[in-house]
Amino acid sequence: MSEPARTERWGFELPLMLLAGFRSLIDALHAELAERGHPDLRPAYGFAMQAMGREGVTASELGRRLGVSKQAAGKTVDRLAALGYAERVDDAADARRKRVRLTPRGLDALALSAEVFEELRGRWAATLGAERLREVEDALEAVVPPGAYRLDAGSWFGG
Amino acid sequence: MSEPARTERWGFELPLMLLAGFRSLIDALHAELAERGHPDLRPAYGFAMQAMGREGVTASELGRRLGVSKQAAGKTVDRLAALGYAERVDDAADARRKRVRLTPRGLDALALSAEVFEELRGRWAATLGAERLREVEDALEAVVPPGAYRLDAGSWFGG
DNA sequence: TACGATGGACAATGTGGTTGTCGAAACAGT
């Protein structure tokens, strides 16, 4: 053993741990949502619903918020609409626009997600202690470039 | 202002921050790789190359390591081979098997990635301080279920 | 009014994943 013990972790472990943390939260969320009446909800849909919020947006605007093309956003809306989570309504003021709005089912899923996320954060807090968790959040906020804080999540899951 | 200041963050912010941290590292890695002679390298390929390592594996084994089907792994190998990062060689001991091996170019990319990851971790350490970064890593290790520490990364990027 | 920018639809394509099927090779049990 000519080498001294390594106290620092390898650089490549950091993204792996971040990803694993993210995935464990998202997987747990969707397992919970599936049990509570939303088995068809996929991770990408959650991000889209979060991005359209309570007021509704146009597909183009949704694309901008998610960081994807308007076409991609439109397709996501198609799927969301087919599942009954969103609907398109004509815009009275602009005949080009169609506003995408969450249905009551969509709003329910959104509220449920928020609940589950609080519960999951609580689980982390129980493991780490509230103070340590807050430090992790502070640290992440400090290193993440502001632009990267968007809501886009691509296909990132494998669910 | 009837509400007291909220000191806790919302639960839904945690996955978002983890994802943003992950993405910022991966995006920076690939920007750097592109500049250093590997513009075609996509994030998913990096995970696959990491998983095959220096010895080489079969496509089936690669699928197992990545947590995907052997067919999916085989397709990734196809693309990696088309780009010159990997090659298939017949297995002398088993005529069914074809070992997938990194080419010198693949090994170069792998070594370069490791370098860049160290550099990126150094950047985080400079921002946070070495101690705080280590605490974040410790915390993540503590909350992430052991099984989730695999190398699978799906399509997660949007590159 | 004519022009440019915008919104949404459609098509073709790429990437990464899934099942299912299949033949060839390896292997274990009789």
Next chain:
DNA sequence: ACTGTTTCGACAACCACATTGTCCATCGTA
């Protein structure tokens, strides 16, 4: 030595999620 079972790799069909490019209707403005 023969016979089933398992494994490997290949192929096909399909799905989810993204891309670019094109097109037309509409809106706002010079």
